[in-house]
Amino acid sequence: MQAIGAIKETGGESGLTERQAVVLEQALRLLVDGGEKALTTAGVARAANCSKESLYKWFGDRDGLLSAMIAFQASKVRTLEVSPETLDAASLRAHLVAFAKDLLEVLAGDVSLALNRLAIGQASREGSKLGHLLQERGRRQIGRRAGALLEAGRKAGLLAFTDAEEAYGALYGLVVSDWHLRLLLGEALGDMKKDFSRRAERAVDAFLTLYGTKG
Numbered sequence: 001m002q003a004i005g006a007i008k009e010t011g012g013e014s015g016l017t018e019r020q021a022v023v024l025e026q027a028l029r030l031l032v033d034g035g036e037k038a039l040t041t042a043g044v045a046r047a048a049n050c051s052k053e054s055l056y057k058w059f060g061d062r063d064g065l066l067s068a069m070i071a072f073q074a075s076k077v078r079t080l081e082v083s084p085e086t087l088d089a090a091s092l093r094a095h096l097v098a099f100a101k102d103l104l105e106v107l108a109g110d111v112s113l114a115l116n117r118l119a120i121g122q123a124s125r126e127g128s129k130l131g132h133l134l135q136e137r138g139r140r141q142i143g144r145r146a147g148a149l150l151e152a153g154r155k156a157g158l159l160a161f162t163d164a165e166e167a168y169g170a171l172y173g174l175v176v177s178d179w180h181l182r183l184l185l186g187e188a189l190g191d192m193k194k195d196f197s198r199r200a201e202r203a204v205d206a207f208l209t210l211y212g213t214k215g
Contacts, residue, residue: 016072020058023048024072027065032114041065063129070137073111077102077142084155089212092153093204099146100175100200107180108196116184143168159211167211174203 016024026048030038041062045052059065082095106112119131147168153159161167179199 023050024069027069028073028111032110036118067133067137070115070133071141074137074141076106082149082152084152087152087156087158089158092158093208095149096204097200100203101196103175104196104200108183113183158213160213161211170210171207174206175200
């Protein structure tokens with residue numbers, strides 16, 4: 001993602017060390033390859049070549065590990081901290097397109113599909129926390145960062161909305177539409193990945209038609 005103006009890229013987990021990131025990548029890979037049963041502290045420790053004591057120290061219990069995995073995955077959808085003074089119509093559109101393309105690429109990945117399918121499978125299970133974690137540490141984390149970009153666009157006079165959450169919901173819906181559901185239901189990705197850039201641009205242009213100003 002190319003920087004435009006005075007900006008700061010966000011998305012990485014604050015305080016996460018390189019070693020911890022490697023552990024989370026291994027945990028996510030175990031989930032994809034072996035499902036929920038493969039996601040044990042012993043299995044993660046073995047795959048990441050670390051001790052179980054380190055896992056407990058870094059992430060706490062299994063729910064803590066899952067929460068960290070989801071937040072780490074969500075951090076791959078990058079957004080940019082932008083000063084309203086540096087924004088113009090072209091740079092705002094570029095930032096939104098980059099965000100939309102990242103979102104598509106992450107949602108289409110094996111890891112995100114595995115996490116979402118697991119959450120759906122557990123939805124009726126009493127005490128299951130995965131769906132809640134996906135909402136709080138996944139989608140809402142991404143939404144908060146994207147919302148800051150939209151707010152910068154509003155302050156710059158480039159966007160007009162009264163409800164930031166509603167505006168972000170519209171952007172998310174235009175980018176994702178029913179496409180993610182189709183993937184979750186097993187539809188092959190096929191050539192869709194080649195169309196990510198064009199899909200992102202179309203979605204952002206539609207969003208700007210709805211919320212962009214003429215000034």
